[in-house]
Amino acid sequence: MTAKVKNVDQVSIRAAQDTDLPVLVDFLAKLALHVAGSPPHTLKEKEHNRLLATLRSSLSDPAKLIVVAQTSDERLVGMGYLYVWRSQGIWEQTADVEFKSGIIDDVWVEPDFRKLGVFSAILRELLAFAESHNIGELILEYAASNKEAAATWAKLGFKPTGVRAAAFTAVVQEALAKRR
Numbered sequence: 001m002t003a004k005v006k007n008v009d010q011v012s013i014r015a016a017q018d019t020d021l022p023v024l025v026d027f028l029a030k031l032a033l034h035v036a037g038s039p040p041h042t043l044k045e046k047e048h049n050r051l052l053a054t055l056r057s058s059l060s061d062p063a064k065l066i067v068v069a070q071t072s073d074e075r076l077v078g079m080g081y082l083y084v085w086r087s088q089g090i091w092e093q094t095a096d097v098e099f100k101s102g103i104i105d106d107v108w109v110e111p112d113f114r115k116l117g118v119f120s121a122i123l124r125e126l127l128a129f130a131e132s133h134n135i136g137e138l139i140l141e142y143a144a145s146n147k148e149a150a151a152t153w154a155k156l157g158f159k160p161t162g163v164r165a166a167a168f169t170a171v172v173q174e175a176l177a178k179r180r
């Protein structure tokens with residue numbers, strides 16, 4: 001699979017391969033810091049190796065696809081990931097029916113290449129992979145504070161369907177203590 005990006009002649013989309021993995025680990029680190037709003041820093045070796053191993057195992061898993069965007073001089077400028085998630089529809093009916101969704105994660109486009117259609121091209125490949133697995137629904141999460149992600153997903157047809165709430169345990173303790 002190799003596809004061109006509509007708005008940028010020099011960028012193409014392809015499935016990730018083993019030699020891409022160190023750069024993809026860097027992308028994941030940048031993504032984590034971006035979501036946390038933290039300044040850039042280097043990953044500890046142990047964490048780098050853990051991410052490398054996780055990505056490497058995804059490459060050989062037929063239910064997972066990592067896609068990269070690459071310039072004509074072979075620089076990686078983006079990535080996206082989709083895996084097949086199976087669930088039993090036990091609340092929906094008595095028959096033993098399995099539902100499949102495509103979970104999208106680990107989305108990153110280098111800042112200089114944003115708003116050029118790079119991620120749309122990545123998503124096209126992830127969608128084709130999902131459809132080849134008879135998946136009719138794509139699911140993803142993004143931080144409510146991530147405005148560019150919210151804008152992008154809305155443009156690409158995604159609508160928020162739930163709210164993920166988080167609290168420090170100390171805060172929950174305090175709330176419960178007030179209710180005694």
Ligand SMILES: CC(C)(COP(=O)(O)OP(=O)(O)OC[C@H]1O[C@@H](n2cnc3c(N)ncnc32)[C@H](O)[C@@H]1OP(=O)(O)O)[C@@H](O)C(=O)NCCC(=O)NCCS
Pocket residue numbers: 031034107108109110113114115116117118119120121141142143146147148149151152153155156
């Ligand atoms: C979110 C992200 C992947 C989008 O990648 P991209 O290659 O810029 O996306 P595209 O160029 O394909 O844009 C798709 C649509 O979203 C719109 N869009 C993208 N970024 C936008 C922004 N910051 N504000 C408003 N609209 C935006 C584009 O204009 C386009 O719509 P249009 O064709 O109607 O103009 C990229 O901004 C990024 O890597 N952000 C940091 C990491 C991140 O937040 N990842 C998502 C975590 S869930």
